[in-house]
Amino acid sequence: MKEAVLRLLKAHRPGYVSGEDICKSLDVTRTAVWKHIQALREDGYEIEARPRAGYSLVFVPDRLYAEEIRDGLSTKFIGRQVFYRSSVVSTNDLAIELAQRGVPDGSLVVAEEQTGGRGRLSREWHSPKYKGIWFSLVLYPPVNPSEASRVTMVTAVALALAVRKSTGVPAGIKWPNDLLVGGKKLCGILTELGAELDKINYLVMGAGINVNLDRADFPQELRDTATSLKIETGSEIARVRLLQSMLVEFEHWYRIWLEQGFAGVLMKWKELSVSLNCPVRIHTLNKTWDGWAEDVDEDGALLLRLPGGRLQRLLAGDVSLRM
C-alpha cells in the first residue's frame, strides 16, 4: 500500500495529489494515507503537504528500495522479486538461504551495507553503508555445474557494459572475477552454487560495485588498489539507475548465453578484458605461475603459455600483470 501511495505521488510529480484523491484511488481512509506518507518520509522521501493542494513528492532518496528498483525496470525475470535489507552479513549468504527455499529465478538480494561481505576464497569485501551496490541474484540455470563459471563471465560483461553506458567509466575485466579501472579494483564477483554432479540446484551470483566511496571510505590498505565510480568521475552516481542498467544488461547476456550459446558472451568478454595478451604472474591455491595470458576458454579457464612453451589451463587464481 505504501508502494501504491508512492506510485501516485510519482505520477503527479512535480504537481500535487490531494489526500482525497489518494483515498479514493486506493480505497483507504485519510488516517491511513497520512500513516503511509509518514512512513515514506521515514524512508527518506521528502513530501510536501500543502493545505487544499495535497501532497507533492519533492525528493527521492538514493536508496535501493524494492519499489525504486522495480520502478521502470524493463527486465522479464531478473530483479522482478527483490529482497531489500538495510544491513546484512552477506548478500550471497542470504541469497543461498533463499535459493534453498526456492525463491523465483532471477530474485535479487540487495543491501545498503554488508557487515561480512565476502570475495573469492572467503576474503573480506569492504561494503560500507549507502556507498556501493552490494547485491546477489538467485539463478537456476539449466546447465552442468562445470559451466557455472560462465555466469561469472556473463556478469563481468554485463557489469562492465552497464558501467560504461551509465557513467562513461572504461571498466575492464580482469580474469577471473574483477572489474578494473586504470588498474584499480572497481567491482568483484563471487559465484557460488549448490549442485549435484550433473545438475545445478541453485546458483548465486554476487557482486559488489564501489559506487560513491570517497578515497577516505576505503581502509588504508585498499587505497592504492581500489577505486570507485565517484573517484573516477568526480561526481555522485545514482545507484538505483545504475543497478537497473546492470540488471537489464545481465538479463540480456544471460539469455544470449542460454538461448544462442556462449560464443557471443565469450567474444564480448575477451573484447572487454584487460588481462589477456600480456605477461602475468598468477597465484593459485598452491602454486605461482609466470607466463603469457594467451586466451580464455569456454569454461572461463585461463590458458597460460609457460616459458617452456607448454600451455597451462588455470580455473582461477590471483593475477598480477607483469610489466
Added chain:
Amino acid sequence: MKEAVLRLLKAHRPGYVSGEDICKSLDVTRTAVWKHIQALREDGYEIEARPRAGYSLVFVPDRLYAEEIRDGLSTKFIGRQVFYRSSVVSTNDLAIELAQRGVPDGSLVVAEEQTGGRGRLSREWHSPKYKGIWFSLVLYPPVNPSEASRVTMVTAVALALAVRKSTGVPAGIKWPNDLLVGGKKLCGILTELGAELDKINYLVMGAGINVNLDRADFPQELRDTATSLKIETGSEIARVRLLQSMLVEFEHWYRIWLEQGFAGVLMKWKELSVSLNCPVRIHTLNKTWDGWAEDVDEDGALLLRLPGGRLQRLLAGDVSLRM
C-alpha cells in the same frame, strides 16, 4: 551417561555387573542407573536384572545408534561424529544443513528411514524403516569442484568392497553412481556440494543401501530392477557391522585419493565396474546416446565410442546395457 552404562554392560557381557559397581564407576545414584537401564530398554536393548547379581546385556538391537556405530570403529575421522535420526526427510538435506553450520569433517548422518529420500535428479529413493542403511557424510575435500565426482567414485569402490568383504555378495559398479548385483540395483550414491568456482565449501556424499528389504518391501515398480543383501544372501545382515565396514573402506580410499592421487582409485573402480567394455544406451538430460562404453576418465566422465567412431564424453546419465 546412557552410553557409559551401555559400555559397562558390554564390558561384562555375557556376565553381570552389579548396580553398585555401575554407581561407583560412573559416580551416579542407583535411581539414575535404573533410569538409564530403562532408557536402554526403550531403545531396544534387552537387559536382564537379577537380584544380587545385577544387570546383564542379553540382546543388542540392530539399530544404527551413534554409540553402536562408534563402538569398535577404527576410522580416524569418518563417522567420529554421528547424527542419528529415527526418521528424517533426507539424510543429504540434513547433512547439507549441518555442513553449512560447519560440523566436523567426516561427520556421519544416519537415519532408520527417509520420508523423502532422493536419488540423482531429485528422483525418489525408497527408504523403509530399519531395512536399509541410509546415510550421508559431510566432507570438506581440499579440491576443485570439478573433482567432486571423484568422491562418488571413491564411495562406489568403498561400498562395493565393503559389501563383498562383509557379505560375499559380488556387488559391481554401474556408472555413474549405482551398485548392482546381477543387474539389479543394490545401492545408489548422491553427491551434492556447495562451492565457489575453484573451491568446495562443503560436499555431502549420500548413499542408500538396500540391506534387509524383502521383495515385498519394494514398491511394485521396483521389484524387477532392485534387490537387497537379504534377497541375495537369504539371511538378515547386521547393519551396524556393515556400516562400520563401509566407513572404514571409505576412509581408506578417500585418503588414498587425497594423499597419493586418484590413479589407484580409478584402477579399482574400473576393476569393479560392470558397465564398461560393453554396448550401452545412455539417456542424458536432453539426448539419448548409443555406443560402446570404452572408458571412464579421472573426472568420472564416461568415454562413449559412437557408431561413427567419435569419442563422446558424458558427465552423467542413465545407462541401460544393450545385449
